[in-house]
Amino acid sequence: MARDLEGFPYLEAEFAANGRLLTEPAATDVSGLVNRRTPTDLIMLVHGWNNTATVARELYRELARSLRAAAPRTAPAGRTIALYGVLWPSAKWDWFERLTGTLDALDARHGTELGIRLDGLREVFTAPEQRERLAAARALLPDLERSSTAQREFVALVRGLLPTHDAPDDDAPDQLFALDDDDLAEQLTHRLPPMADQRGDFAVPADSLLWNLAGGFLEGARRLVDFVAYYEMKERAGTVGRDGLARFLRGQVPGGVRVHLVGHSFGARLVSAAAAASGGIGARACSMTLLQGAFSHFGFASNYLPGRDGLFRPAVTSKVVTGPLLITHTRNDQLVSIAYGIASQLAGQTGADAFGPASRYGGIGANGAQNTPEVAQGTLLAAGRAYNLHPGVPHNLNADAFITNHSAVTGREVAHAILSGVAATP
Known part of the structure; x- marks a missing residue:
């Protein structure tokens, strides 16, 4: 009616x-x-x-x-x-809101936030095999900081949530599927580059919280989880x-x-x-x-x-x-810009114009x-x-x-x- x-x-x-x-x-x-x-x-x-x-x-x-x-x-x-x-x-993709929290919260709750994000993916990936992957990935959280084996398994489990296909994709870097587990884990630990607009001015200051997140695998793992969620919703x-x-x-x-x-x-x-x-x-x-x-x-x-x-x-x-x-x-649209900054990072494009x-x-x-x-x-x-x-x-x-x-x-x-x-x- x-x-x-x-x-x-x-x-x-x-x-x-x-x-x-x-x-x-x-x-x-x-x-x-x-x-x-x-x-x-x-x-x-x-x-x-x-x-x-x-x-x-x-x-x-x-x-x-x-x-x-x-x-x-x-x-x-x-x-x-x-x-x-x-x-x-659609599913709410809220990692940007979490990135703009306090440094203390991010520092203290890296593993906890990653677990919460994995739980959130259960609303996106609902098939039994996908749920099993998410449970296995969550079980690895206590070992992610110190075990390269756990890091490699985590990357394989999360990336495996997505179907691979040969069709051209404007949005997703080939490296998301082409890199082996170790290389992808290493690529994800790099920090995102500063975001510059077309005139070369920083739309987000280079010294802001966004660019000073703690590095290491846990931060890279969060970015992988976020990008996988993004990829699935765009599909x-x-x-x-x-x-x-x-x-x-x-x-x-x-x-x-x-x-x-x-x-x-x-x-x-x-x-x-x-x-x-x-x-x-x-x-x-x-x-x-x-x-x-x-x-x-x-x-x-x-x-x-x-x-x-x-x-x-x-x-x-x-x-x-x-x-x-x-x-x-x-x-002004930092959400779209930063999403594609992650894609640029996966592809190894880390210059100041990675968003532009x-x-x-x-x-x-x-x-x-x-x-x-x-x-x-x-x-x-x-x-x-x-x-x-x-x-x-x-x-x-x-x-x-x-x-x-x-x-x-x-x-x-x-x-x-x-x-x-x-x-x-x-």
Whole structure:
């Protein structure tokens, strides 16, 4: 049944980790959603890493409130807009919050924190064999500081939670699977490099807590656990987008409705996977807005490595996205930047620009789309200012002025950009 969300008709669709639609099809029907008529435009909202539907719905409500405030000046005349909330089983990836705790807490509780993090992975890796690996890894904790054998076994157990595959991956360094257990353990004990922005200024001071964590294997083990959790959730987002949302849009949304995909964090990866899916999302006009996307800045790239395009490049080249593709990025987003700093570290890339546009493992939410010949450079504008948007073109929008951190994506400036993309979609 349709609900009201800040003055917009609103429905939800919930997906399982394998992309299966959990919501009854009858409850997802958009026909008659606006004054007993089908809306002309449907904005699909997709959350990122959080662990409850309540958190996702609050994000949607805050964004809907800003969309309602921006609509009188920005929404296209003569068109009717409805909202659709997508729910999918993401897990909260909270290692950054733990990194910003006190030195004393980190020093005293290294092993304890690692155990808690391993316990948290039980919510992500649920197969019996995976649970056995986690239990075995936890049993090794008392010996990790002094036993190289325990360290090697720990690396093998945690890394073995992930399936190996030969498909190109923009996000994960080959070394995650190519290094032997001893070499990977050694690589992980190196400290993360300072994070520099495009102008060479340190976005995080080099002498801050973030860069002065105690080294040693325990710290490297925590980083391995965190990156494995990240890797698994990014895979899940891709699966739900490709096998869930894309199929849903092809089968459940009438062909005459313009669809506008809006994804935050891992949700940006999810909608990008849907747009790049084989078969697309159906013959309909579409814009896409990626709010602090948590995937590679080469996601839409052309030939970023010899013979290799970005995983989501078909979303651009197939013209599935017929409206503008808007990409917010900011140096303020330390969460995305640091995630890719870990990837850079695994690959042995430890220079000061390991987080930036020149990095092999940079994030699109930090740097925008790189090596993408079609991209137009711009900024996130204040509400009411006019954009010059082009249908079918990716637009990097520098959001330093308005997006202060990874989750600050519900303001009126963001809503104004989304509605400007709606208005520019033919």
